[in-house]
Amino acid sequence: MYLFEENDIRKHVKLDQTAIQLIEGGFTQLAAGNVTLPPIMRIDVPEHNGEVDVKSAYIKGLDSFALKISSGFFNNPSLGLPSLSGMMMLFQSKTGLPEAVLLDNGYLTDVRTAAAGAVAANHLVKQKLQYAGVIGTGLQARLQMHALYAVRPFKAITVFGRSEEAVRVYASEMEKALGVTVRIADSPEQVVKESEAVVTTTPSKQPLIKANWIHPGLHITAMGSDAEHKQELEAQVFTKADVIVCDVKSQCFRLGELHHAKDQGILSEETESILELGELTSMKKTGRQNESQVTVCDLTGTGVQDTVIARFAYEQLITRGRGLVLGKDTANTK
Amino acid sequence: MYLFEENDIRKHVKLDQTAIQLIEGGFTQLAAGNVTLPPIMRIDVPEHNGEVDVKSAYIKGLDSFALKISSGFFNNPSLGLPSLSGMMMLFQSKTGLPEAVLLDNGYLTDVRTAAAGAVAANHLVKQKLQYAGVIGTGLQARLQMHALYAVRPFKAITVFGRSEEAVRVYASEMEKALGVTVRIADSPEQVVKESEAVVTTTPSKQPLIKANWIHPGLHITAMGSDAEHKQELEAQVFTKADVIVCDVKSQCFRLGELHHAKDQGILSEETESILELGELTSMKKTGRQNESQVTVCDLTGTGVQDTVIARFAYEQLITRGRGLVLGKDTANTK
Incomplete structure (x- = not known):
């Protein structure tokens, strides 16, 4: 051993x-x-x-x-x-x-979590990405942007975080690390509005992203929620999505964003249009089909x-x- | 670390x-x-x-x-x-x-499993034990007899095992280790009939002990079953028991002997007379109350x-x- x-x-x-x-x-x-x-x-x-x-x-x-x-x-x-x-x-x-x-x-865990973000992006983010967004300023906020860049090189990140100091450090580090512009947003709303692909990386217990900020072509990966009480997306976000993907349905309906959408009667485990990431990677199903679709991916992390x-x-x-x-x-x- | x-x-x-x-x-x-x-x-x-x-x-x-x-x-x-x-x-x-x-x-795991057998015996086996019995000849068949001896020193073991060779080795080892007589039985029935306290230590998928062998004063600890498909005691054994104890009710009704008694409608999780071992060790409840009661303990092993x-x-x-x-x-x- x-x-x-x-x-x-x-x-x-x-x-x-x-x-x-x-x-x-x-x-x-x-x-x-x-x-x-x-x-x-x-x-x-x-x-x-x-x-x-x-x-x-x-x-x-x-x-x-x-x-x-x-x-x-x-x-x-x-x-x-x-x-x-x-x-x-x-x-x-x-x-x-x-x-x-x-x-x-x-x-x-950090590496495999970020890698799943890249896998999701590869099937769901528009081909020519310019503007990435991130909510949170921790390790996954860094790694998810590295992962996204590996599959969809972009030219700018818009970031929102609660701590001004943490946001400044994040911006400075990521500008150096990826050679991109990092813009500091005043609100999650600004991140969503300025970005074509957003990753949420927080342990928030309150939804951070609202449905009425969603715009055509947007992709969101929510990877922060991995427990019943955590939530990063308003459940109504799913009503705006053309493609909904998750890592493991049974788990996301218990611990992820889908859980809250189910509680509010917006989605159910029987909703056939919800795809698992493996259906995309195995080419059984298609992720994004055109540049204007809205796509959302809920990641809870799997064994x-x-x-x-x-x-x-x-x-x-x-x-x-x-x-x-x-x-x-x-x-x-x- | x-x-x-x-x-x-x-x-x-x-x-x-x-x-x-x-x-x-x-x-x-x-x-x-x-x-x-x-x-x-x-x-x-x-x-x-x-x-x-x-x-x-x-x-x-x-x-x-x-x-x-x-x-x-x-x-x-x-x-x-x-x-x-x-x-x-x-x-x-x-x-x-x-x-x-x-x-x-x-x-x-071997040590803590055997120790739980001793804890059960301490509350459930008659005070003056002479004849112990064991079904199985593996490591737990040895350790359970050591554990029983630690709390109720006895003078003889009756053992049954499927392999003649393994039974002989067992008998010789245990005679030396505990300084007791070890008798080799032809059947589980002989073990039960000759013993006042029996421990079953097998991964059997078929009941080994039948209800009509039960006699006054007998104690049985069944520690082999820890999965749905395992069973050492005929479910009717529980109908003969004055005191039924288990380590964790919810677990034994899923993985232990109680599971089969439930399937056959003999016991249910609501049966109030079923005690948990901790109720005995904490003196909330009493185990054996006299020398003629029949007692049964179902152990599945707990964290x-x-x-x-x-x-x-x-x-x-x-x-x-x-x-x-x-x-x-x-x-x-x-």
């Missing part, structure tokens, strides 16, 4: 075309019915404003599968620690024995992404001879 | 009175409503006749909680590997950050036991300066 630490993982796994294509492949497997995807396990620690989510997915035919543990403890900043953390494990498909522990501290990225990290690290060998005293095929 | 390997864990954590008392305390916390116990997460890998279970429990007020991953891959023996494996992790309750990885290869035993192992190992320090490059409070 191998153990990999964060530094090594960061060095050898990047948010690049390879990672994006692998995540795309994971969604295709999901749509093909080749994935066992158990419901998310959640442990709440209300005393400390914390929660732990466990995700997993077994993809038929692959020799390993991942289990991912991610935590959000929202008092951590007051202790000088990041709110989010996590680790992944790989198990051998044939024997169930642990193959690797990846102490990535949430890094691989398939975790299995794909953990396997990729393992391969990258093993071929470079990285990792600590453990458990030689335990029953292990290695 | 610390990493502990199997050898060290085995050396410093034993199935002894301390472990049994700690597990008893865990059940008491559960009965007091101090435990967040999410449903078990299960990943099936049917191609390889395998399954992975993930359990967890947060006990209010404690500074860490465990997540346990256990696997059963039933083709492993043909590869020269044990079917069962597992590992545990401890997370800090305050921050959600990983505190320890325990590569115990299922050992701590509370995992959190308790993982924390105990951690303390034992840390105070002895064991363990590998990891993740110094990651955000960690240590």
Whole structure:
């Protein structure tokens, strides 16, 4: 069994075309019915404003599968620690024995989450993108713009964030990183109105984007909501959408934006026009069909992404001879 | 963050009175409503006749909680590997950050499972036990008799197993280990008839114990069934029981013996007379009240036991300066 630490993982796994294509492949497997995807396990620690989510997915035919543990403890900043953390494990498909522990501290989740944004953009954002928008100024606000740029290079970002300081830092960093203009917006409304593709990356509990700001050609990816109480889009936004896509229907109707649209009677799990990302990546269905359609994608994050990225990290690290060998005293095929 | 390997864990954590008392305390916390116990997460890998279970429990007020991953891959023996494996992790309750990885290869699960048997026996087996019985000849058949002996020293075991060779090895080992007589039975019926306390420790899919073998004073602990398709007791056994106990009602009615009694209309989740082990350990309810009652306990295994035993192992190992320090490059409070 191998153990990999964060530094090594960061060095050898990047948010690049390879990672994006692998995540795309994971969604295709999901749509093909080749994935066992158990419901998310959640442990709440209300005393400390914390929660732990466990995700997993077994993809038929692959020799390993991942289990991912991610935590959000929202008092951590007051202790000088990041709110989010996590680790992944790989198990051998044939024997169930642990193959690797990846102490990535949430890094691989960051990468696979952003990569899903790129996959969505690839099928849903208009071909010639000029103006990108983002709501939020955290790590995913950065990575999602990198991911979008990888599949639809644009010339400007409009950003909105609650903290003026954070927005300034974001703008300065992203101008350097991508070589694009970054405009600071006064409101989410300005972001939507100035952009052709918007990504929302916040843990908001109140809708940030209103239906009457939607304009022809717009694409929105909402990736912040992954729990019942979170919401970034007004439910009516879906009434303006020509194409509605999500990562996993059952999960988005429980934890994502679709959940709120269902509560308000706007959508239901039986609404056939709602597509899963894997139906697009596998070419079973088409995403955007012309430059004026409005498209919306609801991402909650799936275990398939975790299995794909953990396997990729393992391969990258093993071929470079990285990792600590453990458990030689335990029953292990290695 | 610390990493502990199997050898060290085995050396410093034993199935002894301390472990049994700690597990008893865990059940008491559960009965007091101090435990967040999410449903078990299960990943099936049917191609390889395998399954992975993930359990967890947060006990209010404690500074860490465990997540346990256990696997059963039933083709492993043909590869020269044990079917069962597992590992545990401890997370800090305050921050959600990983505190320890325990590569115990299922050992701590073995200990906490047997300890729960001792806790049940302590409240349900007659005070002066002479004749113990066991069905199965595997590791739990050994550990359960050690656990029973720790709380109710007896003078003989009657054992039944399908493999003559395994039964002989079992008998010889246990005679030496406990200094008791071990009698080899021709049938489960003989075990039940000759014993005052029987533990069933098999993955059987067919009931092994019949209702009409039950006699006054008998106690049965059924600890083998932990999945819908497993069953060790004929459902009618419950009609003969004066006291019915289980570890967690909701779980036993899904995965344990109670599940089959429910399917046959013998018991329901509303049957008030069914007790949880924690009601006995917390003295809210009484177990056995006289020497002639028939008592039955259905154990499926709970995350509370995992959190308790993982924390105990951690303390034992840390105070002895064991363990590998990891993740110094990651955000960690240590």
